[in-house]
Amino acid sequence: MGSFDIFDTIEQLRKTDEAFCVATVLRTADATSAKAGAKAAITRDGRILGHLGGACVQRAVRASAQEALSSGAPRMIRVKPSDKVVNMTDPDGVQTFKSGCPSGGTVDLLVEPYQHAPRLVIFGESLIAKALAAHGALSGFRVCISESAEIEGDFQRFTQESIGQLGVEARDYVVVASQGRGDAAALKAALQTDALRVSMVASRQKADTLMTKLIAQGLDPVRAGRLKSPAGLDIHAIDPHEIALSILAEIVLWRNSDKTTEASDDEKRA
Numbered sequence: 001m002g003s004f005d006i007f008d009t010i011e012q013l014r015k016t017d018e019a020f021c022v023a024t025v026l027r028t029a030d031a032t033s034a035k036a037g038a039k040a041a042i043t044r045d046g047r048i049l050g051h052l053g054g055a056c057v058q059r060a061v062r063a064s065a066q067e068a069l070s071s072g073a074p075r076m077i078r079v080k081p082s083d084k085v086v087n088m089t090d091p092d093g094v095q096t097f098k099s100g101c102p103s104g105g106t107v108d109l110l111v112e113p114y115q116h117a118p119r120l121v122i123f124g125e126s127l128i129a130k131a132l133a134a135h136g137a138l139s140g141f142r143v144c145i146s147e148s149a150e151i152e153g154d155f156q157r158f159t160q161e162s163i164g165q166l167g168v169e170a171r172d173y174v175v176v177a178s179q180g181r182g183d184a185a186a187l188k189a190a191l192q193t194d195a196l197r198v199s200m201v202a203s204r205q206k207a208d209t210l211m212t213k214l215i216a217q218g219l220d221p222v223r224a225g226r227l228k229s230p231a232g233l234d235i236h237a238i239d240p241h242e243i244a245l246s247i248l249a250e251i252v253l254w255r256n257s258d259k260t261t262e263a264s265d266d267e268k269r270a
Contacts, residue, residue, distance in 0.1 A: 004050070006039045006040065006041065006049070006050050009041050009049050009050070010022060010041055010114075013041055013043070013114070014114065017116060017167065018043065018044055019044055019069050019113065019114060019115045019116065020041055020042060020043050020044060020069075020113075020114055021041070021042040021064075021065040021068050021069060021111050021112060021113050021114065022039060022040070022041055022042075022111075022112050022114060023039065023040050023041075023042060023048075023050075023052055023061050023064075023065070023109050023110070023111045023112075024037070024038070024039050024109060024110045024112075025037060025038040025039075025052060025053075025107060025108070025109055026076075026108040026109060026110055027107075027108040028105060028106065028107050028108070029105060029106040030104055030105040030106060032053055032057075032105035032106070032107050033051075033053050033054055034051055034052045034053035034057065034107065038050070038051060038052055038053075040052045040061070042061060042062065042065040042111075044069060046062050046065075046066075048061065048062070052107075052109065053079075053101075053107055054101045055101070056079060056097075056098075056099035056100055056101040057079050057099070057101075057107055057109075059097075060077055060079045060097035060099075060109075061077075061109060061111060063097075064077050064095070064109075064111045065111055065113075068111050068112070068113040069113050069115070071113075072113055072115060073113070074110060074111060074112040074113065075095065075110075075111045076094050076095070076108065076109070076110050076111075077094065077095045077096070077097060077108070077109050077111060078090060078094045078095070078096045078097070078106065078107070078108050078109075079096070079097045079098075079099045079106065079107045079109070080096060080097075080098075080099055080105075080106035080107075081098075081099055081100075081101075081104050081105075081106070082098040082099065082100055084106070094108065115171075116142060117140050117141055117142050118141060118142070118171050118172050118173060118255065119141065119142045119143075119144055119166065119168060119169075119172035119173070120132070120133075120136040120141035120142070120143050120144070120172070120173050120175070120251065121144045121145075121158075121163075121166065121168060121172060121173065121174040121175070121190075121193070121195070122136075122143065122144065122145045122146065122149075122174075122175050122177060123146055123160070123174070123175070123176045123177065123178055123186040123187075123189065123190055124146055124149070124176065124177035124178035124179060124181070124186065124201075125146055125148050125149035125150065125178075125181070126177050126178065126179040126181075126201070126240075127240035128177045128179065128201055128240045128243050128244055128247075129145065129146070129149055129175075129177035129178075129179075130149060130151045130240075131240045131241045131243070131244035132175060132177060132244040132247055132248065133145045133149070133151055133153065133155055134151070134153065134244075135241075135244050135245060135248045136248060137153060137155070139248060139252065141173075142156070143155045143156070144156040144157070144158055144166055145157065145158075146158065146159070147159050160182075160185055160186065160189040163189050163190075163192075163193060164192075164193075166193075168193040168194055168195050169194055169195070170194055170195065170196040171196070171258075172193075172194075172195045173195060173197050173198075173199075173251045173254070173255075174190045174193055174195040174197070174198045174199075175190075175198075175199050175200070175201070175231055175247060175251075176190050176198070176199070176200040176201065176202075176231075177200075177201040177231075178201075179201060179202075183202070183206075183210060184210050184213065184214065187200060187207075187210055187211075187214065187227075188214055188219065191214070191219060191223045191224060191226065191227065192223065195226075196226065196258075197226065197228065197251070197254050198226045198227050198228070199227070199228040199229060199230075199231035199232070199247065199250070199251075200227060200228075200229040200230070200231055201229075201230065201231050201232075201243070201247070202229050202230060202231075203229070203230060204229055204230065206229075207227060207229035207230075211224050211227060228250075231246075231247045231250065232246030232247040232249070232250050233246045233249050233250045233253070234246070235249070
């Protein structure tokens with residue numbers, strides 16, 4: 001353990017695609033094994049890398065890390081002896097956990113989630129697809145684009161067959177910009193991901209026709225219901241970069257609206 005460095009560990013975790021949390025001891029009272037300033041990283045599967053204290057603290061940190069990863073918001077918690085816990089939230093608003101450890105100490109911790117930027121997954125090799133990839137990268141998204149698209153940039157590449165290997169999550173965004181080249185196959189693959197938002201560069205009539213065919217072929221109507229077409233906000237866009245900008249603006253609107261909704265839900269639960 002002498003060579004362990006929490007900041008090196010955090011940097012190594014950042015290079016993976018997995019979300020994790022960082023817990024910091026803010027304050028201690030009475031006897032505790034961890035002291036103020038101690039840090040540890042908590043992986044999605046519950047591993048604690050670093051020292052925060054005994055088993056009672058570790059259980060509380062694991063539970064809070066899962067909540068923080070789900071909400072995307074940091075959490076402050078307090079672990080204190082069972083006989084001192086009156087309510088599960090202290091008067092100062094801090095969530096409390098009961099400790100049965102014999103030391104009898106109290107520990108305040110801040111649990112902060114680290115999540116990579118959402119993915120922007122783009123099907124197609126059209127000019128709009130390429131422009132959207134460029135704009136998306138500048139806006140901080142992790143851009144994934146069809147393997148056949150010839151475009152400069154350090155983008156993750158995928159094929160329709162390998163889309164499942166990306167591990168697309170609900171917080172990611174998928175855009176079909178194939179524009180007449182394998183539209184049905186691209187749309188089917190896009191809608192089979194777990195992305196909450198899927199949009200398509202196509203007229204509403206074309207998208208409806210494709211959706212009807214896909215549903216007839218067995219596509220789940222619930223998944224089909226996520227599709228937004230035409231993609232983008234109506235800014236009277238004309239050229240590919242303007243259209244890409246309208247699509248990205250809509251995605252940013254969705255992203256920020258979803259954050260606001262999540263924050264509101266957290267306040268109601270508090």
